[in-house]
Structure formats: structure tokens, C-alpha cells
Amino acid sequence: MEPSKVQSEGGLNVTLTIRLLMHGKEVGSIIGKKGETVxxxxxxxxxxxxISEGNCPERIVTITGPTDAIFKAFAMIAYKFEEDIINSMSNSPATSKPPVTLRLVVPASQCGSLIGKGGSKIKEMRESTGAQVQVAGDMLPNSTERAVTISGTPEAIIQCVKQICVVMLESPPKGATIPYRPKPASTPVIFSGGQAYTIQGQYAIPHPDLTKLHQLAMQQTPFTPLGQTTPAFPGLDASPPASTHELTIPNDLIGCIIGRQGTKINEIRQMSGAQIKIANAMEGSSERQITITGTPANISLAQYLINARFRDVAAMWNDPSSMTTS
Structure with missing residues (x-):
């Protein structure tokens, strides 16, 4: 760390941008009635x-300004969240007040400095502020940023944000940062005349990859191993629920559907546009329930991709009798 850099900050009053990741409900609270709170x-x-675009379950709140202005904005957000917690507790039997939690989005190249050698920096932050600080192990999808979760009292959070700002100023990001952009809740997928279209603004854009998948799903033809030729399509998540289909999968095969850290199931969700929920393992049961929700086309695509996944695994194991449908 060059001493000149710290001294040039003087009272640490330099312009900085901090990004926060919030759920829709939290954003609503920050915006307030007719935008009065924000x-x-x-x-x-x-x-x-x-505040980023509104049709996503997650939104990015960007706070920019001199550091003292940023700290004031953070204080106001933290106290607003505490107020929301207190209000929600007034009609619940819970007695202990949960902590306020904020999620920062930080370029991965700065996370090493936040953690410090052998975790020394993050430990020092926790001890000196009383806030809990956690840096996510994985980068956020399609970005080079990580989520940094801070929780505690508003006072602890403000102190912690101050320390994080100092570290970010002392260790600027290295290389280009690909910012995290939350996916829309649903980019509707329309199947018409054997073609797949995604809706972007007011236009239906033909989607050749999805069209190909849709045609395969309709024909139920043998399929090349998933993930080798088909890119994941970000943004094609959860179409409005239209109908539901349930599958029963043997416990010992569920792993091949989920994939490492959920990669395969997320791939299937993105490509099919269906919502897919996997029930927890029931005691004494050797099977797990999978619920697929979406339009009939989404469901047939999801089922098809799940079956294709089994075919890949069955081909490897030479055991095609691997799934039952309820």
C-alpha cells in the first residue's frame, strides 16, 4: 500500500461507487410510496x-458520491431496513430481532484484499465492527463480481461499509470488470408454428437454439449429450405458471440432474423456461419428487432435457431403466 494514496484521501472524501444487490421487496421499501423515500x-x-430495471426478482442499487455522502445513504438504508424488521415483528411472536442484512456487489479482483492474507482482514473487520461479513466463494452469474454479505445492527453495518470502502480505494479492481446484471424474472418464450421466440421489449425475436430444442422435444429423438453443444440461455427463466407436472426420481440419480453446485438443473431451467423444484429427501423414501411448472411447451422441453440427461448417464452406466414418471 502506497502511503501517498491514503494521505491523498485526506478525510477519505473521494468519489466512489458502491453497488448493492436487493430483492424486490427491499427495493420497494427503499423507493417508498411514489418514490418519496428514495x-x-x-x-x-x-x-x-x-435502481436497475424493474422486471427482475433481484435489483442492483448503485450509490455514487463522495464517501461521506455514501455513508449517509448507507445509514439511511440500514435504518430503513431495521424499521421494516421491527414493523414485521410487531405482528409475529418472534422475540429476538433479526439483524439487518445488506449485500454488496464487489469486483472479484478486490475480494482478496477484503479477505486479507489467511482471512486476516475480514477477521479484523468482524472484530472491530461487530458485523458479520461473508464473501461469496463463487462469482455472480455471467459476471466477474462477488456478493459480500454484511449483517448486524445498522451501526455495525455502517462501520463495516466504511472499512470496506477504505480497502476498495486502496486496492482498485484489476483488469476489466464484467458487472453482474440480474436476469429478468421471465423473458417469455413463445412457441409458434414450430418456431421459438423470446420477447424483447415489444418484439418477438426468433431463437434458433430454442427452436431446435423445441423441435427435438416434440419429436423425442435421441439427443446429443447436454452441455456440449448447447449454450445456456441467460434470462429464459420461469415463465408464468400455466400448468404443473410431477416426476419421481430415485434418490441415487438426483445428483446427475442437479449437477455440480446446481449447474445442470440451472441449465435445464434456463433452456426450458420452466420452474423446476426438487423436493427434499423424505425419511425412509428412496425417491425424490420433481415439480415442473410452466407452459405446456416449457414443461415438455424441461421433461425432454431431464430425460436426455438420464440417457447420457444411462449410456455411461449402460442402464437405461433409470426413471419413473408419476
């Missing part, structure tokens, strides 16, 4: 507060 936060803190 307007007040902008005016009182002096920070610029921008």
Missing part, C-alpha cells in the same frame, strides 16, 4: 442512488 435519501445524503 427522493428523501438522495436529498439528505447528497449521494446519487440509481
Amino acid at each position: 427522493k428523501k435519501m438522495r436529498e439528505e445524503s447528497g449521494a446519487r442512488i440509481n
